[in-house]
Amino acid sequence: MVLNIGEVPQGSGFWWDFSMALGFAGMAMMGVQFFLTARFKRASAPFGIDIIYYFHRYLAIAAFIFIFLHFLIIRIDNVEALGVINPFEAPWYMTTGRISLLLFMLLILSSLFRKQLKIEYETWRITHIVIAVSAFLLALSHIEGVGYYIADPEKRWLWTAYTLFFVLLMVYVRIIKPWGMKKHPYKVVEVKKEFGDSYTLALEPEGHAGMHFKAGQFAWLTLKDSPYHIKEHPFSFSSSPHKNRIEFTIKELGDFTKTIKDTPIGEIAYLDGPYGTFSVENYPDAPGFVFITAGVGAAPIMSMLRSLADKKDKRPLVLLDINNDWESIIFRDELEEMQNHLNLKLIHLLTKADDSWQGEKGRISKELFQRILPKDLRELEYFICGPKPVSDATQKELYGLKVPLGKVHFELFDMV
Ligand SMILES: Cc1cc2nc3c(=O)[nH]c(=O)nc-3n(C[C@H](O)[C@H](O)[C@H](O)COP(=O)(O)OP(=O)(O)OC[C@H]3O[C@@H](n4cnc5c(N)ncnc54)[C@H](O)[C@@H]3O)c2cc1C
Incomplete structure (x- = not known):
């Protein structure tokens, strides 16, 4: 739609125009990924965050196919337009386009085959965020650099607003939201051994009213580190929402869950939640x-x-x-x-x-x-x-x- 605002540039044949349309559509879909994973409670509530994550996965694959086809069609239809690969000779925006395509590919493959590639969850998560942001910004710079389809002032303005929106979204997710969590800390008040290699971690709010959740929902838990830290794990509340004390029952499984039993009483914890639609209360x-x-x-x-x-x-x-x-x-x-x-x-x-x-x-x-x-x-x-x-x-x-x-x-x- 943005491409149709203002003066529409001359067409350059079906395949060329189709390839450009695929590129822009793919990028618009990639942009939506940041919104999907920002965990906006109101937006995710009707579906449940797990469904949102599945949607994120499949939409990202579709977006990547669009972007890849954008490249492939030009490669087949008009290979000269791609110019030289050598980054020292090629225009900078063609190099950023190429790198972003490779990064998007890496992003998709490392996510689909994380377990087969034996990539640890935490390592994957951090690199996933870094690669996603880099690929997206490089692709935006490619579009800015090529400039042809967004040369019109209205389109340039809208495209800049679109870019700014996603930058602000990242600022919200990585800075503003954790800042809100920092103002609502919890304190570990008990670590109780349960049957089945599990421990119940009990938390109480520190200087605030706590969290209102529905029985069956879950939250992302961060222990020891500040809420700005990227290490957070999802756990379902196991306590009743009618008590002030919040409990999670956690089974020893991997690096993080095996440390739960050693959590000192008084440890500060941060929660991001509640999320989920899995509740009798519905x-x-x-x-x-x-x-x-x-x-x-x-x-x-x-x-x-x-x-x-x-x-x-x-x-x-x-x-x-x-x-x-x-x-x-x-x-x-x-x-x-x-x-x-x-x-x-x-x-x-x-x-x-x-x-x-x-x-x-x-x-x-x-x-x-x-x-x-x-x-x-x-x-x-x-x-x-x-x-x-x-x-x-x-x-x-x-x-x-x-x-x-x-x-x-x-x-x-x-x-x-
Ligand atoms: C909605 C939801 C609710 C959950 N509720 C509980 C619960 O009540 N009790 C419980 O014991 N477990 C629960 N889990 C599972 C728990 O989050 C993982 O077992 C835990 O994060 C594993 O971390 P680890 O470092 O100990 O293990 P690892 O060996 O690092 O991970 C084992 C597997 O757990 C998953 N995982 C690891 N870290 C994360 C993360 N940060 N976010 C999402 N998945 C991750 C990955 O698939 C990974 O392959 C829940 C998971 C989800 C998605």
Whole structure:
């Protein structure tokens, strides 16, 4: 649209113009990526931040294909226009264009194949931000340098405003937002050992009212460092939102989570949140809820159960808690006790049970769900949280039982 404002430059043949249109469209889509990942609560609330991140991933791939085609079409249709590759002889804006194309490619490949390339999450995240900003700014400078399509004053003005918008967005994400978090610190008040190699980290607000969240939501946690630091990890609240004290239950898994047990009492923490749509509170009229969880996926479910207990909710609840063995059931004592306050049917499914185990064992199946779910199973709201294979298998069985799609909600702990 911007390209059609003011005087439209002479066309230069279909393929040339098409290639330019692809380049501009790709860049507009790349710009949107910064907005998508800025974690604006209002913008992400209707979809959930995990969906936003998936959208970010696929839109970025589409944007890259557009930008790559922009280059490829010129390469095939009018190779002379690209000039020499040697950066000492080529115009500077052609070199910035080439470098940005390579950086965009690196960005996409390193994100799609991070695990296969064995790139650590933290290393990937920092380089992802640096490469994304560099590639975007270099591509903008390429457009400015070529200048032909934005020569008209109105277009130049709009293009500069577009550039400025993204620079301000970066300033907001990296400076203003952390500054807001710095004014709302939390203090670690307890680190409690749980079953299943997990620890509950309890925080209390320092000099402010704390955070209002819905049971089942999550926040990004930064410990030790200042909120300006890039090292932050997402964790679901495991506590009830009706308490002043905020708790996260964290399973030892990698570099950061293995340090939780050594967190000193009094340590300052910063939270960015709340985020997510995985909450019973979004379904106040549901006749009942079914929770299916595996391992530490129990954390957001526990927040919901604790919240329902605090509100003395009497609706029927079913919890299928899947773990390897009895020792891995993180909240097993409290869950037993909760049955006294809630209308809760608790089923433990052990995948590596020994012969002495009398309860459910093995894998989830249609028969299991038929056995444990009430007759009105299609009326209930379902919340699934666990590793992707468990989540996928559960959804498949539920759809097989004709549970409507809109009643099945899931949270994955692996959004990147
Ligand atoms: C919405 C959401 C809620 C979560 N809630 C919980 C919870 O309640 N309890 C719990 O124990 N775990 C939870 N997790 C998972 C937790 O964030 C990761 O296990 C943790 O960040 C791993 O960090 P690490 O350095 O210890 O492990 P690493 O070995 O560095 O990472 C293991 C894997 O965790 C993921 N990961 C690592 N760092 C981050 C990060 N900063 N942001 C996003 N993903 C990352 C990556 O996929 C990585 O491959 C949640 C994740 C998400 C996305």
